[in-house]
Amino acid sequence: MRTPMIAGNWKMNKTEAEALNLIRVLMQWVRSYSGVEVLICPPFTSLSTLNKLLVSSPILLGAQNISDQPPGAFTGEISATMAAEFCTHVILGHSERRAYYGEENVLINRKLKAAISADLIPVLCVGEVLTEREAGKADHVVSHQLQEALGGIHLEDPTKMIIAYEPVWAIGTGRSASPEEISDLIARVIRPTLSGLWGEGISQGIRVLYGGSVNSKNAGGFFNTAEIDGALVGGASLTAEKFLGIIEKTQKI
């Protein structure tokens, strides 16, 4: 009942010209897939151009971050309403923002609220670092991140929130978690936490993606499990062939 989603996080890659080249190839192919939503999150600098090009394409666009503040004197920031002019989704709480820019759950909570008031659908990233996993704390860390980041948020429509479980030790390292480990954590920790916040019905409707070194070879294993509703893809979203190879795997579910 949950439509799978494949999201590409381009991170700090692609000039506008490079972004156009890649999106033109993706546009040609994405139409031929059914039963899957494809989301591309380019840097802010390409959002406006890609938005114009994608008017009649099923490809969805998202930002990689927004400010927690309303428009005003915040040099270098982009507000939720400004991003919402060009896209429908926004990645929040990515581990790189947590690690390199000191973003904590309290700030992420404010960003989530700003996103929702601007009608942006958040893709909230959660996940434990290696030391936390080795200390047996992954469950606690993920549940705590969800509870703090989502605290005080009222959700009536489960399609208006997406969670990406990304164990930090699996991001960009070539080392992915096993589909069984991921499914298990989603079923044991993520869905019950969401259910505690918004009830079982809403919890069952929210898509939970896996992220961390997903490629066309390992993607099928993730998508064949009942709990994993798609992927948030970094490195492999930067080339058309690799990204399309991942989307292709959703067609065999």
Ligand code: PGA
């Ligand atoms: P990766 O990145 O696919 O390169 O591991 C995933 C992410 O950071 O969302």
